[in-house]
Amino acid sequence: MSHHKVEVRNLHFSYPDGHEALKDISFTIVHGESVGIIGVNGAGKSTILMLLMGILFPDSGEVLIGDVHLTKKTLPMIRQRVGMVFQNPDDQLFMTNIYDDVAFGPRNYKLDEKEVESRVMGALELVGISELKNRAPFRLSGGEKRAASIACVLSMQPDILIMDEPTSALDPKARRRVIGLLNSFTHTKIITSHDLDLVLETCQRVIVVKNGKITADGATNEILTNSELLDSCGLELPLSIQDCPICSSSKTSKK
Amino acid sequence: MTNLTSALYNIRLLDDLAKKNTPIHALHPLVKLLTTVIYLAVVMSFGRYEISNLLPFIFFPLFVTLFAELPLMPIVHRLLVVLPLIIGIGILNPIIDNHTVTILGANFSRGWITFLSLSIKCILSVTVGIILIATTGIDRLAVAMRMLKIPKIFVLQLLLTYRYITVLMEEFLRMSQAYSLRAPEQKGISKHNWGSFAGQLILRTFDRADRVYQAMLLRGFSMEYNVGRIEKANFKDFAYLTGWCLFFVIARIYNLSLFLDSLISGVVK
Amino acid sequence: MHMADALISPTVGFTMMSVTAGVAAYSIKKIQSDMDEKKIPMMGVLGAFIFAAQMINFTIPATGSSGHLGGGMILTALLGPYAGFLAMASILLIQALFFGDGGLLAYGCNVFNMGFYTCFIAYPYIYKLITRKGLNSHNIFIASMISAVIGLQLGAFSVVLETLFSGKTELPFGTFVMLMQPIHLAIGIVEGLVTASIINFVWKARPELLEKVAASESFGTLYLNKILKGFIVAAVIVGGGLSWFASVNPDGLEWSMQKVAVTTELSTSDEMHQIFSIIQEKTALLPDYNFKGTEEKTVSENENTWPSVNIGTTVSGLLGGAMTFALAGLIGLIVNLIKRREDVSASK
Numbered sequence: 001m002s003h004h005k006v007e008v009r010n011l012h013f014s015y016p017d018g019h020e021a022l023k024d025i026s027f028t029i030v031h032g033e034s035v036g037i038i039g040v041n042g043a044g045k046s047t048i049l050m051l052l053m054g055i056l057f058p059d060s061g062e063v064l065i066g067d068v069h070l071t072k073k074t075l076p077m078i079r080q081r082v083g084m085v086f087q088n089p090d091d092q093l094f095m096t097n098i099y100d101d102v103a104f105g106p107r108n109y110k111l112d113e114k115e116v117e118s119r120v121m122g123a124l125e126l127v128g129i130s131e132l133k134n135r136a137p138f139r140l141s142g143g144e145k146r147a148a149s150i151a152c153v154l155s156m157q158p159d160i161l162i163m164d165e166p167t168s169a170l171d172p173k174a175r176r177r178v179i180g181l182l183n184s185f186t187h188t189k190i191i192t193s194h195d196l197d198l199v200l201e202t203c204q205r206v207i208v209v210k211n212g213k214i215t216a217d218g219a220t221n222e223i224l225t226n227s228e229l230l231d232s233c234g235l236e237l238p239l240s241i242q243d244c245p246i247c248s249s250s251k252t253s254k255k
Numbered sequence: 256m257t258n259l260t261s262a263l264y265n266i267r268l269l270d271d272l273a274k275k276n277t278p279i280h281a282l283h284p285l286v287k288l289l290t291t292v293i294y295l296a297v298v299m300s301f302g303r304y305e306i307s308n309l310l311p312f313i314f315f316p317l318f319v320t321l322f323a324e325l326p327l328m329p330i331v332h333r334l335l336v337v338l339p340l341i342i343g344i345g346i347l348n349p350i351i352d353n354h355t356v357t358i359l360g361a362n363f364s365r366g367w368i369t370f371l372s373l374s375i376k377c378i379l380s381v382t383v384g385i386i387l388i389a390t391t392g393i394d395r396l397a398v399a400m401r402m403l404k405i406p407k408i409f410v411l412q413l414l415l416t417y418r419y420i421t422v423l424m425e426e427f428l429r430m431s432q433a434y435s436l437r438a439p440e441q442k443g444i445s446k447h448n449w450g451s452f453a454g455q456l457i458l459r460t461f462d463r464a465d466r467v468y469q470a471m472l473l474r475g476f477s478m479e480y481n482v483g484r485i486e487k488a489n490f491k492d493f494a495y496l497t498g499w500c501l502f503f504v505i506a507r508i509y510n511l512s513l514f515l516d517s518l519i520s521g522v523v524k
Numbered sequence: 525m526h527m528a529d530a531l532i533s534p535t536v537g538f539t540m541m542s543v544t545a546g547v548a549a550y551s552i553k554k555i556q557s558d559m560d561e562k563k564i565p566m567m568g569v570l571g572a573f574i575f576a577a578q579m580i581n582f583t584i585p586a587t588g589s590s591g592h593l594g595g596g597m598i599l600t601a602l603l604g605p606y607a608g609f610l611a612m613a614s615i616l617l618i619q620a621l622f623f624g625d626g627g628l629l630a631y632g633c634n635v636f637n638m639g640f641y642t643c644f645i646a647y648p649y650i651y652k653l654i655t656r657k658g659l660n661s662h663n664i665f666i667a668s669m670i671s672a673v674i675g676l677q678l679g680a681f682s683v684v685l686e687t688l689f690s691g692k693t694e695l696p697f698g699t700f701v702m703l704m705q706p707i708h709l710a711i712g713i714v715e716g717l718v719t720a721s722i723i724n725f726v727w728k729a730r731p732e733l734l735e736k737v738a739a740s741e742s743f744g745t746l747y748l749n750k751i752l753k754g755f756i757v758a759a760v761i762v763g764g765g766l767s768w769f770a771s772v773n774p775d776g777l778e779w780s781m782q783k784v785a786v787t788t789e790l791s792t793s794d795e796m797h798q799i800f801s802i803i804q805e806k807t808a809l810l811p812d813y814n815f816k817g818t819e820e821k822t823v824s825e826n827e828n829t830w831p832s833v834n835i836g837t838t839v840s841g842l843l844g845g846a847m848t849f850a851l852a853g854l855i856g857l858i859v860n861l862i863k864r865r866e867d868v869s870a871s872k
Contacts, residue, residue, distance in 0.1 A: 091467050091470050094568075104476075139270070153474075259576070291628065295627070333624045369692075384624055388621045408556065413618075415568025416567070423569075423572045424576045458726070460573045464562075467565040472561075
């Protein structure tokens with residue numbers, strides 16, 4: 001189905017202060033793919049996401065979502081198809097209770113309250129926090145807030161999910177829940193993360209960004225086991241495939 | 256800073272209380288709002304020398320506190336914070352108005368009467384204000400405001416302010432603590448650092464506003480935002496409103512304290 | 525400067541509530557026509573900022589004590605007068621509801637005292653005047669100081685007037701003024717300093733924010749005219765009406781006049797006083813203030829010879845309440861009418 005396709009062609013972008021963030025970025029993501037975008041801080045990952053969402057517009061190049069060019073005019077329509085979950089849930093949960101936050105999107109589509117309710121309850125159940133619907137955001141734990149901000153986006157029923165650092169600041173169990181959630185979604189997923197183990201477990205494909213350019217784009221199993229490549233981009237192997245820190249036995253040699 | 260921590264604690268507490276499940280909490284928010292406002296108008300319409308007239312009005316907050324199972328300590332605590340101001344103004348009354356009155360054989364400056372009247376009014380008004388929010392909560396109050404045709408933009412903006420108060424207070428707290436750990440001799444922020452301290456905070460605030468705006472836009476926000484829920488009133492709500500208004504009117508016209516007093520003295524005789 | 529309900533009579537409370545509501549409604553209209561959606565989250569978050577900032581203590585040099593922020597000027601400088609006013613209204617509502625800081629009945633008064641003068645008087649007529657040629661460290665400082673001080677002085681004076689017209693304390697006008705103004709002068713200076721340093725900081729770090737606000741409300745566009753005119757008309761009517769009411773409580777005014785004025789004025793007030801007592805006898809439509817002649821008797825009756833209830837005062841209290849509603853509605857109507865007339869003539 002083409003409307004789940006994300007295509008980016010020759011993107012260039014510089015920030016107002018002159019910093020050239022992206023240089024000639026191109027890639028295509030098709031329906032149902034889950035892609036992890038990795039790289040050091042400042043490599044340009046978040047900039048790519050913002051260009052995909054139309055928060056920023058490229059100096060040159062194009063973004064196409066479902067074969068539709070992203071322009072100021074097509075923004076509202078495209079934003080119905082693409083949902084972005086921010087890094088900081090406090091920025092995303094801006095209403096005074098979770099129900100209203102998750103309902104915010106559907107309400108803006110002028111759906112009637114019954115439809116809104118079914119979407120909200122559906123989204124809350126998907127992420128497993130139905131009982132928190134009347135809670136105020138400041139009463140929630142980090143993991144609960146993260147789940148709530150995912151629900152906020154799910155209630156809009158997007159085709160494509162974009163997530164910026166979904167497991168940052170989460171405790172292990174909450175992180176495990178998020179990983180489980182992501183694996184259960186059939187949407188097209190684009191995830192940026194420093195948590196390479198998350199990328200290993202949830203993404204089939206990885207794009208490595210360095211200095212505003214794409215250094216590698218391929219299957220997760222190939223890229224995330226290539227320690228030279230990762231090293232040269234300021235990263236390292238995912239912790240789960242590094243040598244055991246306690247007994248030093250190697251994991252990669254056991255195949 | 257104790258102000259910040261106690262304010263945060265207060266907001267959490269009131270938020271907790273507002274989520275309780277009692278008959279009072281179940282009442283329609285607009286009814287509770289109207290009852291409170293009418294109460295305030297009636298109580299404040301009493302003259303300066305009225306005391307016995309005022310006393311029956313304690314029944315309203317008493318009733319609500321009991322049936323809503325509200326804890327007394329927070330209310331008392333709030334009163335202790337607010338009363339000193341009124342006492343500060345009112346305490347001059349006995350000095351200024353020294354026309355003497357004789358009650359039960361003892362001589363008082365008339366100013367004490369106005370002082371007492373003022374204090375009672377203060378206690379009553381602060382109490383019902385807290386009770387209102389503790390039984391309603393900001394969300395349902397927003398629904399009531401929408402029913403009063405207060406524009407959505409204002410209500411939305413009010414909710415946003417409330418939502419981010421806790422976030423910002425926590426941020427300030429962290430920054431204040433960091434500051435005081437490196438400047439233990441100082442009480443508060445010294446004047447050299449006012450600008451950059453507050454300035455840093457405000458810049459972060461702008462960034463946050465940016466991000467919130469983005470989040471809102473990405474979910475389709477436009478000025479036409481619809482707050483959504485409306486609540487229907489039922490018989491119980493109307494009964495509550497009319498019942499209390501009736502009581503307020505009667506207590507305003509007739510001095511129920513005296514009535515009670517004459518009843519008892521009649522019985523005693 | 526937050527006024528408690530106990531200091532306000534319903535008359536004053538509802539009057540100021542409708543004035544505030546009128547200004548707020550106008551501000552909302554202006555924001556909507558501005559089409560700047562970004563203002564909404566900005567108002568919310570900045571409002572929260574000011575709220576939180578009010579809890580921080582800034583040490584006042586040379587006094588060893590601390591003061592804190594009011595915030596009206598900062599809000600206006602960063603949001604413009606309309607958004608600033610509404611943000612102030614939100615802050616005060618939350619303070620009133622959650623902290624008992626300022627009563628619900630007095631809400632209209634508080635928003636007006638702390639919002640109107642800074643947003644619609646100090647900002648356009650002082651701040652913008654001083655910074656009209658562009659912003660720089662120097663004129664930001666001066667503009668902030670003067671605006672803050674004057675804004676607070678006007679606000680404090682309003683408090684005095686509102687308390688006086690409510691007749692709830694024995695505090696005479698003169699003493700009250702002498703208490704309020706100097707204290708708020710000191711507070712105003714602190715506020716001015718903090719405001720200046722914050723605006724300065726913002727100007728250095730993100731000048732485009734300030735420029736945007738300054739551009740959209742350039743000095744010289746007397747957008748305030750409609751509001752001011754409506755307000756002045758309403759104020760005249762209200763002032764006239766309230767002085768009618770207040771005169772029935774001549775003790776406070778007369779007492780302070782006795783203390784403050786010369787004998788000739790005393791006799792004038794006596795005459796006025798007589799006129800009003802005659803009017804009251806005839807109409808019996810005034811609220812439950814007792815006037816001087818029968819007052820002593822009534823008070824001693826109330827306090828000494830039990831059960832005797834002054835029916836006259838209590839019934840008139842109810843009527844007074846109904847009248848205040850009507851009056852408040854009238855004021856709102858007048859302000860609206862004036863506004864609409866101006867709108868029509870402006871659009872021609």
